[in-house]
Amino acid sequence: MKVLVTYVSQTGNTKKVAEAIYDGIDEDKQIMDMGEATGLDEYDLTFIGFPIVQFNAPEDVQKFLTTSTAGKDIALFMTHGAPEDAGPVSDWISTIRNLAKGANIVGTFNCQGEVSQKIMDMLKSSSDPQMQAFADMCASGKGQPDEAKLQKARVFAKDIISQKKAWTE
Numbered sequence: 086m087k088v089l090v091t092y093v094s095q096t097g098n099t100k101k102v103a104e105a106i107y108d109g110i111d112e113d114k115q116i117m118d119m120g121e122a123t124g125l126d127e128y129d130l131t132f133i134g135f136p137i138v139q140f141n142a143p144e145d146v147q148k149f150l151t152t153s154t155a156g157k158d159i160a161l162f163m164t165h166g167a168p169e170d171a172g173p174v175s176d177w178i179s180t181i182r183n184l185a186k187g188a189n190i191v192g193t194f195n196c197q198g199e200v201s202q203k204i205m206d207m208l209k210s211s212s213d214p215q216m217q218a219f220a221d222m223c224a225s226g227k228g229q230p231d232e233a234k235l236q237k238a239r240v241f242a243k244d245i246i247s248q249k250k251a252w253t254e
């Protein structure tokens with residue numbers, strides 16, 4: 086089985102998760118920035134990762150999911166500033182899954198990722214109370230993803246691979 090891990094990461098959180106996922110895979114595997122991924126045809130399974138930006142995937146990732154995943158087995162992973170159990174997180178994931186509706190989505194993994202100081206300062210100094218509330222919500226993400234989250238990502242990768250093997254055997 087040939088597996089690709091491809092990701093977008095602005096401040097390094099999603100990259101850490103991507104590397105943990107890559108680490109958890111014992112197959113023929115490659116890891117690359119999404120900007121380097123030309124297509125998924127040569128892979129049996131692709132893990133696609135990105136940060137949540139304005140309640141969705143970044144625009145380049147939205148385009149990739151819409152145009153390059155049809156008919157493919159993919160697993161999605163994402164990091165976000167909000168805690169995992171924050172209400173809207175599952176809505177964001179549904180929106181994103183819908184972009185890749187032509188693909189076979191074999192699993193999703195998401196975890197909190199520290200929001201950069203620059204963005205936190207901007208949110209806190211905003212006159213919009215919703216932005217300030219969002220900053221408070223993200224404060225619990227300091228130091229994330231931590232080793233426990235990265236271990237969950239490794240286990241996620243292993244589970245997906247064994248499921249895929251079970252289907253194809």
Ligand SMILES: Cc1cc2nc3c(=O)[nH]c(=O)nc-3n(C[C@H](O)[C@H](O)[C@H](O)COP(=O)(O)O)c2cc1C
Binds near residue numbers: 094096140164199
């Ligand atoms: C411009 C911008 C918009 C963001 N929007 C959201 C958001 O809508 N929801 C959320 O939970 N986190 C949001 N975040 C926080 C990031 O998703 C989070 O810090 C993520 O772990 C960053 O991943 P990266 O280091 O791989 O870029 C935003 C961050 C930035 C910079």
